[in-house]
Amino acid sequence: MSLGSYSARHVQAFLGALGRLARAPLASFLTVLVVALALALPMGLKVLVSNARVATGDFKGAVDISVYLKTDVALTKAQQLAASARERPDVGDVTLIPAEQALEEFRTYSGFGAALEVLRENPLPHVLQVHPAPGAGSAAAVESLRRYFSAWPEVDLVQIDSEWVMRFNAILDVLRKVLLLAAALLGLGVLAVVGNTIRLEILNRRAEIEVTKLVGGSNGFVRRPFLYTGLLYGLAGAVLAWGIITATVLVLAGPVATLAQLYGSQYALAGLDARDSGILLGSGAVLGWLGAWISASRHLREIEPRA
Amino acid sequence: MIVFDRVAKRYPNGREALAGVTLRVNPGEMVFLTGKSGAGKSTVLKLIALLERPTRGTVLINGKNTSTLKARHIPAFRRHIGVVFQDHKLLADRPVYDNVALPLVVADTPLREIDKRVRAALDQVGLLGKERMSPLELSVGEQQRVGIARAVVSKPPLLIADEPTGNLDPDLALEVMRLFKRFQEVGVTVVVATHDVHLVREFGQREIVIENGHVRGSGADDLPSVVARR
Numbered sequence: 279m280s281l282g283s284y285s286a287r288h289v290q291a292f293l294g295a296l297g298r299l300a301r302a303p304l305a306s307f308l309t310v311l312v313v314a315l316a317l318a319l320p321m322g323l324k325v326l327v328s329n330a331r332v333a334t335g336d337f338k339g340a341v342d343i344s345v346y347l348k349t350d351v352a353l354t355k356a357q358q359l360a361a362s363a364r365e366r367p368d369v370g371d372v373t374l375i376p377a378e379q380a381l382e383e384f385r386t387y388s389g390f391g392a393a394l395e396v397l398r399e400n401p402l403p404h405v406l407q408v409h410p411a412p413g414a415g416s417a418a419a420v421e422s423l424r425r426y427f428s429a430w431p432e433v434d435l436v437q438i439d440s441e442w443v444m445r446f447n448a449i450l451d452v453l454r455k456v457l458l459l460a461a462a463l464l465g466l467g468v469l470a471v472v473g474n475t476i477r478l479e480i481l482n483r484r485a486e487i488e489v490t491k492l493v494g495g496s497n498g499f500v501r502r503p504f505l506y507t508g509l510l511y512g513l514a515g516a517v518l519a520w521g522i523i524t525a526t527v528l529v530l531a532g533p534v535a536t537l538a539q540l541y542g543s544q545y546a547l548a549g550l551d552a553r554d555s556g557i558l559l560g561s562g563a564v565l566g567w568l569g570a571w572i573s574a575s576r577h578l579r580e581i582e583p584r585a
Numbered sequence: 586m587i588v589f590d591r592v593a594k595r596y597p598n599g600r601e602a603l604a605g606v607t608l609r610v611n612p613g614e615m616v617f618l619t620g621k622s623g624a625g626k627s628t629v630l631k632l633i634a635l636l637e638r639p640t641r642g643t644v645l646i647n648g649k650n651t652s653t654l655k656a657r658h659i660p661a662f663r664r665h666i667g668v669v670f671q672d673h674k675l676l677a678d679r680p681v682y683d684n685v686a687l688p689l690v691v692a693d694t695p696l697r698e699i700d701k702r703v704r705a706a707l708d709q710v711g712l713l714g715k716e717r718m719s720p721l722e723l724s725v726g727e728q729q730r731v732g733i734a735r736a737v738v739s740k741p742p743l744l745i746a747d748e749p750t751g752n753l754d755p756d757l758a759l760e761v762m763r764l765f766k767r768f769q770e771v772g773v774t775v776v777v778a779t780h781d782v783h784l785v786r787e788f789g790q791r792e793i794v795i796e797n798g799h800v801r802g803s804g805a806d807d808l809p810s811v812v813a814r815r
Contacts, residue, residue: 286696489674492634493735494664495691496657583636 288502295506298479299514306511309475313515313566316468318522320461321558325523325550327453330446333538333545343420345406345427346435353377356404359432363406368414368423373407380405387540403434465565468515472508472569480504480577492583497575504574505567512566516559524549586612586743586774587633592642593798594628602628604798605642610776612742615769617785618778620795626778629795630747633776634668635659647742664692667736667773669746673728675720681707681731682716688739706738707731710764726757733764737773744768745776750784758784 299306345363347356353376360374380402385391408427410420420438427436480487490500527549538545550558587610594603602625610616618626631637632644635651644651647665654662667688675684685706689699707713710730720728729749736744746765750758762777762784769775779785785792794801 284693287690287693485674486676489676490687490691491660492636492663492668492674493688493691494660494662494739495687496660499660499691 291502292506295503295510298503298507299510306514309471309511310514310518312471313468313511313562314518314522316464316471317516317558317562318519320457320464321519321550321554322523322526323453323457323460324554325527325548327450327457328554329548330450330453332548333543342439343408343410343423343427344437344439345408345433346437347404347406347432348434349377349401349403351404351432353404355432356406359430360406363408363427366423366426368411368419370409370411370414372409375405375407377402377404383542387542465561468512468562468565469569469572472511472566473573475511476504476508476570476573477577479507480574480581484581487578487581488583491581497578500578501571501574504578505570508566508568508570508573509563510566512562512564512569513559515566516562519562520550520555520558586610586614586647587776588643588645589629589632590643590645592632592639592644594625594632594637595640601798603632603639603795606795606798606800607642608793608800610774612774613769613772615766615775615788615790616777617788617790617792618776618795619780619782619785619792622780624795625798626780626795627747630668630745630776630778633743633745634666635662660691664688664739665741665743667739667741667744669729669732669736669744669749671748671751673720673732675728675731675735677719677721680717680719681712681723684720684731685734685738688735692739694739702738702740703734706734709737709767710734725752726760729753729757729761730764733761737768741773743774743776745778747778748780749777750779750781759787762788 347359351359356374356376360372363369363372377400381394381400384402385394406427408423410423414420414423424436424438427433487500527547531547534545534547587608589606589608592603592606593601595601606625606629608629618629620626628637632639632651633646635646635654638644638652646662649662651662676687682703685703686699689702694702703716704713707716710733712727712730712734715723715727720731723731729752733746733749736746744765749765750761753761758781765775765777766788
């Protein structure tokens with residue numbers, strides 16, 4: 279057996295499998311659709327979780343300290359305070375939000391613009407947004423920062439914006455476990471769907487299989503086209519799942535961008551990256567192939583030629 | 586080439602098809618298996634092609650004991666035997682060419698070699714030029730010859746046929762038998778099971794008569810040496 283004829287056989291088996299799928303387009307499509315939905319569900323959930331992570335990614339280390347200055351502190355004084363805060367080694371970055379800017383944002387987004395016109399003076403204070411230095415994000419380090427800022431005479435209130443982020447991260451962790459479970463169950467579903475489709479095809483081609491075995495076709499030879507069929511079901515299902523997820527992301531991108539803007543974020547909904555796409559196509563191909571292998575190994579053994 | 590030593594075959598349904606058959610077919614010989622239908626001719630052929638294994642006794646094909654052959658070696662074993670059936674077992678949804686090429690394809694023969702051999706086999710049975718036709722477009726006699734082409738395309742040393750002329754009129758039957766004789770003349774061992782006694786007489790080859798699961802006459806006389814040692 280030469281390598282050339284060996285690979286030619288595989289190309290032939292592959293094209294044969296492709297041809298058979300094309301000859302029964304509706305039945306093939308239904309199988310592919312079921313596979314696609316089973317793959318799209320966990321992968322879609324993963325995209326959701328990843329997006330939620332990115333959306334909260336601004337709160338790296340899960341902490342942000344808002345230092346509200348007293349309303350009578352002047353802007354120049356606030357700038358000095360921000361500069362001195364930056365000098366501390368456990369402070370990563372300090373953003374000064376001047377009272378005017380805060381008021382402007384409030385006017386734009388809150389919907390109370392008209393009510394604000396009534397006010398003589400700006401009721402909002404300057405705020406220092408303090409991000410702890412990398413490595414100073416632990417609860418104890420953040421607490422010591424809080425005490426440090428609280429001691430300043432110009433400071434009115436120090437708020438740590440961490441609790442909801444921690445809760446949110448806990449929810450994401452639960453979601454990720456759910457995702458793994460769903461992926462495992464739906465993966466089994468793909469195996470079952472492809473396996474059953476292959477079983478039916480084997481029964482349909484019983485005569486051909488018998489004759490092939492009769493003239494000396496090995497189990498491996500007889501199984502080969504079915505493995506390619508399974509592989510194609512899995513791959514086509516994965517491609518369709520990719521399309522479903524990408525289309526969903528495209529549809530949601532606009533509304534999400536608007537929503538993000540309302541929260542003052544540049545956040546944009548992300549679709550499947552190259553790695554996710556690879557995982558999706560890879561698992562589709564492997565599951566399809568495996569489902570076909572299990573089914574073919576089981577049912578082909580039962581078919582022996584009868585003279 | 587073929588040795589049966591006190592071979593018995595009982596099917597799962599309890600029917601005893603063979604009850605102690607001893608026979609021998611020498612390499613390059615052409616032998617007719619005759620007997621009434623149901624006498625056990627087909628069972629003998631099935632045991633040769635390893636479609637069945639004996640319940641008792643030993644079947645040696647080309648020195649190989651079919652009872653001890655492992656399942657994974659059966660495909661390679663079958664490639665050395667060409668089988669022709671009464672109902673020819675062609676694949677109706679494939680052209681003649683693909684049907685004949687199948688034994689070569691399963692053996693991973695290079696494509697160019699397949700093309701050469703398929704044409705040669707079709708030429709031998711007089712069907713060159715009908716490669717692209719569907720078996721359904723052919724006459725019964727032609728279908729049977731496609732079956733023969735498929736059986737000989739991989740040049741097996743042993744050719745067995747189960748009632749190959751059963752569905753053919755006398756002229757076509759004679760033609761098919763002559764074809765088998767030609768293969769025997771180039772060194773192939775040929776075993777043909779048939780109930781057509783007139784045809785057998787005409788060819789004057791050795792005849793093994795199966796009767797009620799036993800061999801009558803000539804077959805029992807030449808006990809092989811392998812048997813004697815057991």
